[in-house]
Amino acid sequence: MRELNPNDPPVCKRTSNQRNRRNTSNGTITFERMETEHYEQLVEERTLELARSLDREKALNDMKAQFVSMASHExxxxxxxxxxxxxxxxxxxxxxxxxxxxxxxxxxxxxxxxxxxxxxxxxxxxxxxHGKVAIHRSAVLLRSFLQGLLDEMGSLATKKELQVHFRYRGDKETVTDPKVLRNILLNLLSNALKYSPSGKRVWLSACVSDKLITLNVRDEGIGIPEEAKASLFKMFFRGENAVHIQGTGLGLNIVQRYVELLQGSIRFRSSKKTGTVFSVRLPVHIDR
Incomplete structure (x- = not known):
């Protein structure tokens, strides 16, 4: 007979004494039956779990279908x-x-x-x-790190005859994931350059305090229409004034997720035909 576990679900038990032809005992058999109420609760939990799995699968399939549609065009x-x-x-x-x-x-x-x-x-x-992006903390000399990113974007800025300005204030060293931070800023900077007409200006500014890094990417580009602002970070979303420019509509969604991985926040302000400012706030030292 198995050992009872205190974590086992509630059961109803019935013991039967088994006898042979000589009326001597062959032992006992215990029948266990799970209580109806607990059984129904268990079924409900499993059903909800299955429904959530199906929803995740549907969302993934929808995302893939949207990508195929977008890719066939782009x-x-x-x-x-x-x-x-x-x-x-x-x-x-x-x-x-x-x-x-x-x-x-x-x-x-x-x-x-x-x-x-x-x-x-x-x-x-x-x-x-799928939660497969891991965070790897390391010390980053932020000023030289940011200057390196601007150097990477230099050829695109030169090609479009854009002026790029850099401002930095505060401490030099932070502890973060440099690869994730690089992806955040390259995406925001490439957007600023891509959506700015020739001859305009782009700024990257950084302010580092005791606990907070504030990074601003500002441009004088086409701006974001008012009706598009609520959907800006959604997957595959593109504003009506940006659909003629090459892009997937995934970049800002990815940026937002990366910022959250670094325990930060992102916000923006924008006016159509005037320009946009994206502001990213991150801890100077991430916890993990």
Whole structure:
């Protein structure tokens, strides 16, 4: 007979004494029956758990369907660019067309970068959805870290003739996850550059106090329409004034999730045709 566990569910017991033909005991058999009320509660809990699992699965399938729909549209432009540029490179034969070939090779590189960015966004989102993004704390010299990010974005700023300004105030060292912080800021900076017309300005500013880092990315770009602000951080959402610009609609959703992983918050203010400021607040030292 099994040992009873105090954590076992309530049961009703009935013991039967088994006898043979000589009327001597062969032992006893105990029949256990779970009480109806507890059994119904258990079934209800399992049903709710199954419903939640089905909801998660449906949400994941919906996300994948949205990605396929988005990708089928967003992939067309870079793929067309690649194919047309390859065709033109084949025509540009000889030393007289070195410049033209180089121009189209750069167009191919940019198109491949766009395709890679789309896939990276989706893979990152998939990892976040499944809780597979781990935080790795390390000391970061923030001022030089931020300057390095601006250097990475320098070619895009130069290409669009944008002025980029950097301001820093406070302590130099923080403890955070540099990879996650880098993804947050590269996304916000690339958006600021992408949605700003040529000749405009972009700012990155950082203020570090005893307990808080405040990072602001400001631009003089197209701005965010009032009706779009409530949905800005939703997956695949894009404002009406941004749909003509290459993008997945995943970036800001990913940024928000990354900020939460670093125990911070993000907010913004924006006016259409005037520009946008994203403000990220993070602890100077994250707990884990």
């Amino acid at each position: 992939f067309r432009t870079p793929l067309s660019t690649i194919l047309s540029s390859i065709g033109l490179i084949e025509l540009y034969d000889g030393h007289d067309h070195v410049h033209n070939r180089a121009k189209h090779i750069e167009r191919i590189k940019a198109a491949v970068f766009d395709l890679t960015s789309i896939l990276d966004d989706f893979l990152t989102l998939d990892k976040l959805e």
